[in-house]
Amino acid sequence: MKLHTINTGFFKLDGGAMFGVVPKSLWNKVNPADENNLCTWAMRCLLIEEGGKLILVDNGIGDKQDARFFSHYYLHGDxxxxxxxxxxGYHRSDITDVLLTHLHFDHCGGSIVREGDRLVPAFKNATYWSHSRHWKWATAPNDREKASFLKENILPIEASGQLRFVDAQRETSELLTDVIIPGLTCRLVNGHTDAMMLPQLQYRDKTLVFMADLLPSTGHFPIAWVMAYDMFPLTSLQEKRAFLEEAAAGGYVLFFEHDSRTECCIPESTEKGIRPGAGFRLADL
Known part of the structure; x- marks a missing residue:
């Protein structure tokens, strides 16, 4: 198995939204805001190369939205x-599978591109994988979350015939095993949004977990530092606590989708609770 980091660029989001009820005097030390109270975040994806498969986990914000939309997010970077x-050495046409942790626009916007007046899959030869419960949640969104679920990112996937659900013909479970390839597990968490998937696999004698929005960055390690974007913050808090205890005990490698500076770390137990260890690149693991 080979794992590769796929960087899709940086964007900006309001610091208060990203850190919820935590005072700016605290979170600004961790991720300093600009004059507009905006912090920089990565959109870092993962490519899994195994057994003839090229599996892309998430795909960033894409480029099909209009200038007004992008003006809110200040995309930058090369x-x-x-x-x-x-x-x-790869092209989008080489991707065999796209595993979407959830359907917020900054995670799945690259799924669909415009061809003239048509919206079509960006990965023409890939199967797109979602979770059936999350799909229902995203396609009939609540008023608070509907701005994150853009129909142009989602509905064309189903219309293309390339959509599959990872939980098809499985009993309801918070842990889905052998997803797409043997050994790839998806953990389900429900605080940020319903049925978000965290891909997990064994890599170089380590357990590696793609954190999606359970832990967007190393700055979110303190248990109470939960995003205002989370639909169920108390659930997020409980999920973070349980996961971090497991990850610290097991020496898991955490791969961060949104941390602008740290790609990976191994959590450590400290007198202040579980905190990130030294950051490193996936390529250096």
Whole structure:
């Protein structure tokens, strides 16, 4: 198995929204805001190469929205999904599977592209994988979350015939095993949004977990530092506590989708609770 980091660029979000009820005097030390109270965040994806499969976990914000939409998010940096794939010798057409942790626009926007007046899959030869419960949640969104679930990112996947559900023909479980390939597990968490998936696998004698939005960054390690974007913050708090205790005990490698500086770390137990260890690149594992 080979794992590759796929950087798709950076964007900005309000610091208060990203850190919830935590005072700015605290979170600003961790991720300093600009003059507009905006912090920089990565959109870092993962490519899994195994057994003839090329599995892309999430795909960033994409480029099909209009200028008004992008004006809110201040995209910057030189990285793009296509450029990152090309650096590895791959093209979008080589991707066999796209595993979507959840359907918020900054995680799945690259799934669909515009071809003239048509919205079509960006990965023409890939199967797109979601969770059936999350799909229902995203396609009939609540008023608070509907701005994150953009129909142009979601509905064309189903219309293409390339959509599959990881939980098809499985009993309801918070742990889905052998997803797409043997050994790839998806943990389900429900605080950020219903049925978000955290891909987990064994890599170089370590357990590696793709954190999606359970832990967007190393700055979110303190249990009470929960995003205002989370639908069920108390559930997030409980999920974080249980996961971090397990991860620290097991020496898990955590892969961060949104941390602008730290790609991976191994959590450590300290007198202040579980905190991130020294950061490192996936390529250096």
């Amino acid at each position: 990285d793009t999904l296509d450029r990152s794939l090309a650096a590895l």
